[in-house]
Amino acid sequence: MILLGAGNGLSNGVSQNFMRDAVNAMWLWTGRTSIPYKGMQEGREIRFTNADYDILKDLEGIEKTSGRYFIGGNLFSYGNEYGEYTAVTCHPDLKDVxxxxxxxxxxxxxxxxxxTRKSVVLGKDIYDALFDGKEAIGEYVRVNNIPFKVVGICTEGGGTRHRNAYIPVTxxxxxxxxxxxxxxxxLTINAETLEESQAIEKRVRETLARKHKFDATDDSALGSYNKLEDVIQTMKIFQAIDIFIWIIGIGTLIAGVVGVSNIMLIVVKERTKEIGIRKAIGASPASVIGLILLEAVMITTIAGYIGLVLGTGLMEGLNFVVEKQFEASAATNGGNGETLFRNPTVDLGIAMSATLLLVVAGAIAGYIPAKRAAKIKPIVALRDE
Structure with a gap:
């Protein structure tokens, strides 16, 4: 239970970090060409325009699309309060991406x-600095001395800093x-497998390469990051870790089975005379086998259940501590916390399956000693000292 809980905690923590943005998100950016293309020299600057947005939003496999235009070094002010923050112009789909x-x-x-409304959505940190808890919706803040109407307050997808403001791209x-x-x-892409994800990314690169006249394999001309690839590869790693944990767990159970079997062999040896008397007064071999199997199952079930409860209790206690730390981190980071270890608990179904496995293990552990006890001859047993 401790092994499975620890594995789940690590998997859940990493999975939550991935959820800060859409799992199927993709980002594209431009640079300069590094490969000559159709007689044109390398070093040409590639620039995105609104026409690229129109192409991408209708491209097969693309779900959500937002172009972004960054405005660096922006002074935000409201009344006597001011500060330097980042204004990002975007399309509505950025919220989902x-x-x-x-x-x-x-x-x-x-x-x-x-x-082309002068609307702005403020990050929580900007709101706190400029308004300090006062009503902001409908008020006007100045961005580089240009007034924008506040239409919303936001937090940025699980991040710990919310210092971006969002303005309509137009x-x-x-x-x-x-x-x-x-x-x-x-962007977000309509893909569930690594192959589908890579196919869409290739289609996007080839489409933009044709329009801007550069080699589709030129990563310097068009940079991209496909988050789904990282998610799928990471989840495969955790699947392998889960298999490894189960192998260790099963190995531990096998060691336990051997230990219980050895104990039952000693028990049979010590109770040879008792078993002989039972058989002498009419006990069948099946009843002797049933007696030893019952004891073995009782030993493994009771001791295993105690271990199950202790392991589950330890994981729940650890989960309580982790959640408290997460809440404390979130309270000091604008409502969001960071952790690589989250909810290290085990599913109830798996716990029940483990209990059933213990019962089966007990039966296996007691079978060989039981067969040995059933073969004891009463006359030999009665002579045993």
Missing amino acids: ESIDIVDGRFVNQVDIKQ TGQKVFNGSNRLHNFA
Whole structure:
């Protein structure tokens, strides 16, 4: 139970860290070409535009799409409060891609995009610094001295710092001289297997390579990160760890079976005269076998159940400590905590299966001593000292 609980705790902790963004998320960014292509020299700068967004959002295998235009070094101010934060212009789908949680109000929507509204969604840290608990929805903050209406407060997908503000991409491009430029894309893909994920990523690269005229294999021209690949590979590692834990657990049970079997052999030896008397007054071999098997099953079941309860109790106690630490971390990090070890408990079904396995192990442990006891001749047993 301790082995399985520890394995589950590690798996759950890593899985939760992956959930900070959508599991099937993909990010794309541009750079400079490093491979000559159709007579064009390397070193050409590749830039995303709004036209690339129109292509990607309709591409097969793409679910959610958001272009992002970064505005660095932004001064946010409200009344007498001010601070340097990051303004990110985006499409509404970014909320799903990066698992952005809305604390109050709403996120950027399509009306904001179409009407180039001066709307802004503040990260929780920005809200705390500028408003200090006061009502912010409907108020105006100044971004580089340009007023934006606050429409929402958010936290950033499990992160511990919430210092980004989100503005409609069309507004950001218009107000901050972005023209039709986009710096990168955040996507989610419709894939469940590694092969499907890689096929979609290849399709995306080839589509953008044709449009911007560069080699599709040129990672310098187009950088990408496919999160699903990491998730699938990591989960395979944990599956292997689970198998290894079960092997160790089964090995431990086998050692226990051998130990109980040896104990029962000693018990049979010490009770030879008793067994002889039982057989002399009419006990059948089957009843003798049943007696020894019952004792073996009782030993393994009772002792095993005690171990089961202690192991489960220890894991529950550890889980309580871990959760308290997680809550404390979340309280000091804007509502989100970080951990590599979470919920180290074992499913009730597995616990019941382990108990049943103990009963079977007890029967196996007692079978050889029971067969030996059944073969004892009464006359020999009665002479035993």
